[in-house]
Amino acid sequence: MTTTRPNPLAEPAAPLNLLYTDTEDDLRAAVRALLADRAGPQTLLARIEGDAPYLPGLWDALAGGIGAAGLLVPEKLGGQGASHREAAVVLEELGRAVTPAPYLTSAVIATETLLGLGAQDDGPVAGLLGALASGERTAVLVVPLSTAPGAGPVADGPVPAVADAAVADVLLVPRADGLYAVPAAEARITPQVPLDLTRPLAVVDTTGAAGTRLADAETGRAAVRRGLLAGAGLLASEQLGLAEWCLEETVRHTKERHQFNRPIGSFQALKHRMAQLWLELVGARAAARAAADALATGAPDTELTVAVAQAYCAKVAVHAAEECVQLHGGIGMTWEHPAHLALKRAKSGQTALGSSGRHQDTIAALVDLPAPN
Structure with missing residues (x-):
């Protein structure tokens, strides 16, 4: 007997709302002001x-202070009771500033994983x-940063490339018999040298650490999948924010930098490159907001x-960061300019939570379109 998988494109869905609300704009302004004050490029x-x-x-x-960490947590559990739309706005701003903060790993992935367990009001x-x-x-899910939604790994032995483990208080560890919460102090956490210095990685080994069993294996797998799916979807907003900063910074520089007594931004070849990047950003904004x-x-x-x-x-994000470095000329290649931080974050993000190729394969499978050999 054969079964036909329903096509998601054929199912009725509520109309997408890609516009920002007044509440989201206010949240953006608060986060941007905070980052400008405490996490400017030179400080970083x-x-x-x-x-x-x-x-x-x-x-x-x-x-x-702002309450950003609890946006996805219901009010009855001490959170803000907001949604992924508001969390996406925070990540856009964190991406713009390439901020080293465990927001994606703790406030999104770990939090969504815990929400997938169906929390009781008085439970752990x-x-x-x-x-x-x-x-x-703060908490992190003990899986490699490259883990895509649905991969379903288990932490038997040391796990490499766990993002933000160095500042986590709690480790959410998928094991063969369920999902466990392990105090970070009971694990061996060995820093690694990452490409993106603003998102530190570490090898995490929880062997011998008992922890608290939060769910059985099946429930834990479903919760981990939920956490990784939310992380992948909102990572797109971080990448959008990073790309927007790269374009804005490039436009600003090409207006101020003069050659042959003219701003280099007036040269047709450079205008075409920035215009093409702007078109890509429009598409990226639509895709990120849709997610x-x-x-x-x-x-x-x-x-x-x-x-x-x-x-x-x-x-x-990678294209925008590459153009930012190149169109800044010599200064863009120096350590003193933050363009290299954006490029490294973009390149690191290209393989985080599943590569582009992995997600393209997912698209092909979901719409019953075989991928080319």
Whole structure:
């Protein structure tokens, strides 16, 4: 007996809302002002080669002061009761500033994973969600940063390339018999040298650490899948913010930099390159907003929308960062200019939570379109 998988494109869905609300604009203004005050380019460049790129006090202000860490957590569990749309706005701003903060890993992936467990009001999951929402604690899912939604790994032994493990208080560890919460102090965390210095990686080994069992294997796998899907969808918003900064910074520079007594931005070849990049950004904004809206509304085609956003936005971010470096000329190649931070974040993000090729394969499978050999 054969079964036919329903085509997500054929299912009715609520109309997409790609526009920003007044609340989202206010949230953006608050986050941008905070980052301009505490995480400007020169502040970041001064710390980037140290052992701790995270900026002192920034997470407390972002998570607790603004309340950004609890956007996805229901109010009854101590959060803001907002949605993925608002979290996407925060990530756009964090992407613009290439901010070293565990927002994607803790406030999105780990939080969504815990929400997928169906928290009881007085259980350990609810208590952990409340602590994450207030910014009192941070958590990371112990999987490699490259893990795509649906990969379903288990942490048997050391796990490499775990993002933001160095600042996590709690580790969410998928094991063969379920999902566990392990205090970070009980694990062996060995820093690695990442391409993107603003998103530190580490090898995490929880062998011998008992932890607290939060869910059985089946429930845990479904929760991890939910967390990774939300992370991949909202990573597109971070990539959008990064690409927007790259274009704006490039336009500003080409207006100010003169050659042959003319601003270099007036040269036709450069105008064409920036215009092409702007067109790509328009598409990236639509794709990222669609993914955030689908996650927020639980749309039936969420998996497809997220895959489209990641397959497209990752490439746009890399292209924008490359153009930023090149069109800045000599200064763009120096360590003193933040363009290299954007390029490294973009290249790192291109393989985070699934490569573009992996997401293209997902799209092909979901719409029953065989991928070319």
